[in-house]
Amino acid sequence: MRSRSTSDPEAIREFAIEIARTLSESKCSDVILLDVRGRSQVCDYVVIASGTSQRQMRSSAQEIEDIGKARDQHPYRTNSDESTTWVVVDFVDIVTHLFEPDQRLYYDLELLHADGKRVDWSRPEGSRPAPRAPRAAATDSDA
Incomplete structure (x- = not known):
């Protein structure tokens, strides 16, 4: 029987991010991670990616299973x-x-889960975007 896990929600999120990163490192393209908590009765996160061949897709699937x-x-x-x-x-x-x-375009799961929130999986866990450099104040010579 399919039943939801009792795992910590943050651990589930971290696992979803790890899946997305692994697929990207496996040369899958257009990897997206959607947070569908409260919007889907099936799962909390959906990861969608495009593969270039049967072999790549199978090996990527095996890698995330491992x-x-x-x-x-x-x-x-x-x-x-x-x-x-x-x-x-x-x-x-x-x-x-x-x-x-082509199959991804045909089934368009992104549209099915359009109300899901995209999760930025590209940054390392715990890191924050680099702070912006302060803008130089205008001087009289700039005017």
């Missing part, structure tokens, strides 16, 4: 269509979709 197992977050299910144009790795709290680009 990361999940190392975190004691075993996938509930992993499915792919017959020709591997769409791979789903379901960790219950986080569902990851890997598509070939």
Whole structure:
């Protein structure tokens, strides 16, 4: 039976970010992470990415499964269509979709989850954007 985990919400978020980063490092493109808590009855986070080949998508799926197992977050299910144009790795709290680009456009899961909040996974955990340099004050010679 599919049941939500009792994991700490911050740990789930960190795992979702790790999945997104791993897919990006695996050369998947257009990786997005959506926070759908309170908007979806199925999961808390959705990760969507495009792969360039069946082999890449399968190996990327295996890599995030291995990361999940190392975190004691075993996938509930992993499915792919017959020709591997769409791979789903379901960790219950986080569902990851890997598509070939044409299939991604066709199914348009971004539209389905349009009310989800995008999560910026590109910055290292705990880091903040660099502070802006102070603007130089205008002097009489600038006028």
